[in-house]
Amino acid sequence: MAGYPAKVNAKEGWIIDKLDQEKGREEDFSYSSEYDEADQDTVYQDEYSDDQYLDEQNKTSKTGNKKGLWAAAAFAIPLLTKGKFIIIFLLSKLKFLFVFLKLSKFATTAVSMVATIWIYAVFYGAKFALGFVALLFIHEMGHYFTAKRVGLAVSGPVFIPFVGALIGMKENPKDAVTEAQVGYGGPLFGSLAAVLCLMLYWFTGYELALALAYVGFFLNIFNLLPVHPLDGGRIVSAVSPYLWLVGIPVLIYLMIKSFNPILLIIVFLGLVQVYNLWKKRHDLSAYYQVPLKERVQFAILYFGLVGSLAMGITYTLELLA
Structure with missing residues (x-):
């Protein structure tokens, strides 16, 4: 009996060893399971952390986008504001350009x-040059204002040294009366300017004013x-175009x-005009058809101004002598 227990004990020991081994395996398995669960928790925690990271990144990105928008706005608003001021500045400058273009016709x-004043000043002195060109300017402005009053489009005066000045007619007068009105405006204004020079001499005794009056x-x-x-x-032309035949011989005598x-140029142009009038006398008959009353009025105005200027020349010559 004593041997059996030994065997039993031996067998029990083997069983115990087996049980211990199995228990060890279970413990190992349970440990590994716990480890795996821990790993899974860790992985889950890591994945959760990644989601949090992505959320934080999204929040950061949104915050960054907002900051970027604010930065862009902070940059764009002054730029747009400056651009607005630049546009206003340019428009203000263009306003002066428009004014310049409007005045550029003069x-x-x-x-x-x-240029004419400068050239005349070289030969006759600055004061006389300034006064003489002023007389020419007033004469031409008489034509200019009269043409505007009768509805004709004309340009400003153009000065040509040692020739005189003229205004550009952008359209022809409709009849001889209109042409006569524009023609009369220049000598009328010019004669009044000469009278003002004479009056200046009366009040001041300034001899240059007397000389300018004579020249005017x-x-x-x-x-x-x-x-x-x-x-x-x-x-x-509003009195009788045949009076041209009187003026041409006078010019030839002066020449x-x-x-x-x-x-010589004026005589040539006058002869050409007489020839054209004779050649186209039938076509131009309506142009020179002026009522008798207006013919008489222009005759009085014309010869009256000629007589007044002749008296002015005689008077100033006596004072200059």
């Missing part, structure tokens, strides 16, 4: 006027010679007595 007048009277009476294209030739190429 640019040729100003430039030619200054002479300049305007010369322009009243009844020869086209002078002012006198245009005025007598022979004191040769001047300008006089």
Whole structure:
């Protein structure tokens, strides 16, 4: 009996060993299971952390986008504001450009006027040059304002040294009466300017004013010679174009007595105008058809101004002597 228990004990020991081994395996398995669960929890926690990270990144991205938008707005608003001010600034400058363009039609007048004054100043002195060109300017502005009053489109005066000045007619007068009105405006204004120079001499005794008065009277009476294209030739168109035949011989006499190429040009243009009138007399009959009353009025105005200027020349010559 004593041997059996030993065997039993041995067998029990083996069983115990087996049980211990199995228990160890179970413990190992349970440990590994716990480890796996821990790993799973860790992985889950890691995955959860990744989601949190993504959420935080999204929040950060949104915050960054908002900051970017605010930064862009902070940059764009001043830029747009500056752009607005730049546009306003440019428009304000363009306003002066528009004014300049509006006034540019007188640019040729100003430039030619200054150039003529400078050239005359070289030969006759600055004071006389300034006064003489002023007389020419007033004469031409008489044509300009009269043309505007009767509805004709004209340009500003253009000055040509040693020739005179003229305004550009952008359209022809509709009849001889309109042409005579525009032609009369220049000598009328010019004669009044010469009278003002004479009055200046009366009140101040300034001899240059007296000299300018004489020049003004002479300049305007010369322009009243009844020869086209002078002012006198245009005025007598409303009286009788045949008066041109009187003016041409007078100009030829003046040219022979004191040769001047300008006089030669005027004589040539006058002869051409007479020839054209004779050649197209039937076509132009309506243009020169003026009522008798208006013919008489223009005759009185014309010869009255010629006589007044002749008296002014005589008077100033006596004072200059």
